[in-house]
Amino acid sequence: xxxxxxxxSFLPVTLVIWSCAAFAISFAIAVLMRHVRPLVxxxxxxxxxxxxxxxxxxxxxxxAFLGLVVMYTRYKLLLTLNERKATINLKLNLxxxxxxxxxxxGMCIVANFQETALRNVHDIGAxxxxxxxxxxxxxxxxxxxxxxxxHHTALVCYFRSMLAIASVIATIPMIVCYALAVHxxxxxxxxxxxxxxxxxxxxxxxxxxxxxxxxFFFITYIKEFQTFTINVKTVLLQDSHDESYNIL
Numbered sequence: 001x002x003x004x005x006x007x008x009s010f011l012p013v014t015l016v017i018w019s020c021a022a023f024a025i026s027f028a029i030a031v032l033m034r035h036v037r038p039l040v041x042x043x044x045x046x047x048x049x050x051x052x053x054x055x056x057x058x059x060x061x062x063x064a065f066l067g068l069v070v071m072y073t074r075y076k077l078l079l080t081l082n083e084r085k086a087t088i089n090l091k092l093n094l095x096x097x098x099x100x101x102x103x104x105x106g107m108c109i110v111a112n113f114q115e116t117a118l119r120n121v122h123d124i125g126a127x128x129x130x131x132x133x134x135x136x137x138x139x140x141x142x143x144x145x146x147x148x149x150x151h152h153t154a155l156v157c158y159f160r161s162m163l164a165i166a167s168v169i170a171t172i173p174m175i176v177c178y179a180l181a182v183h184x185x186x187x188x189x190x191x192x193x194x195x196x197x198x199x200x201x202x203x204x205x206x207x208x209x210x211x212x213x214x215x216f217f218f219i220t221y222i223k224e225f226q227t228f229t230i231n232v233k234t235v236l237l238q239d240s241h242d243e244s245y246n247i248l
Contacts, residue, residue, distance in 0.1 A: 022059035060111035095138035103132035174206035
C-alpha cells in the first residue's frame with residue numbers, strides 16, 4: 001500500500017496538493033495573461049480576472065471544503081483519543097474547530113467575491129481566512145504540546161509551534177501594510193515607484209508566507225492520519241417495527 005493511502009492520510013495529502021496547485025495554476029495563468037506582475041502579487045490578484053478567476057474560485061472553494069473535512073477529522077480523532085486516555089485536555093478542541101470552520105468560510109468568500117467587484121466583502125473574507133486560520137494553528141499547537149509525548153513527538157510539536165508563531169508574526173504586518181497600501185493607493189494600482197508600493201510588497205510577502213504556513217501545518221497531519229481509519233454508519237429506521245439496522 002502506498003504511504004498516502006495508509007489510514008486517512010490521503011485527506012491532508014489531497015488538501016496540501018490541491019491548495020498548492022490552486023495557487024500555482026492561477027498564478028501562472030495570471031502572469032502569462034499579463035494580468036499581474038510576476039513579482040509578489042497578492043494571492044487574490046491572481047484570481048481577479050478571467051480565465052484565472054474561474055479556476056481560482058473553483059479550486060479555492062474545494063480547498064476550503066477539504067480543509068473543513070481535515071479539521072473535523074482531527075477534531076473527532078482527539079475525541080476518540082480522549083476516550084482512551086482521559087488525561088488529554090480537550091478544552092481547546094471545539095474552539096479550534098470553530099475557528100478553522102470560520103477560516104474556511106473566509107476562503108469561500110475570497111474565492112467568490114473578487115476584490116475588483118466587491119472589495120469590502122472580499123477583504124472581510126480575507127481577514128476571516130487568515131486571522132481564524134492563524135488562531136486555528138495556535139490552538140492546535142497548544143493541544144499538541146499538551147498531548148506530548150502521548151500522541152505527538154517533541155519534533156512535531158516544536159515544528160507546529162514554529163509555524164503558528166511565524167503565522168502570528170506575519171499576519172500582523174500583512175494586515176497593517178495592506179491598510180496602509182490601500183490608504184496610499186485606493187485604486188489598487190500598485191507598480192514600482194507608485195504610492196503604497198512598498199507596503200503592498202511587504203503585505204503580499206506576508207500573505208504568501210501565512211498561506212504556505214497553513215499548508216506546511218497540514219503536512220504534519222499526514223503521519224498522524226496514518227494511524228486511524230473512518231467508518232461510515234448507515235442507520236435504517238423501520239416505522240412499522242420501530243427497529244433500526246446498522247450497516248458498517
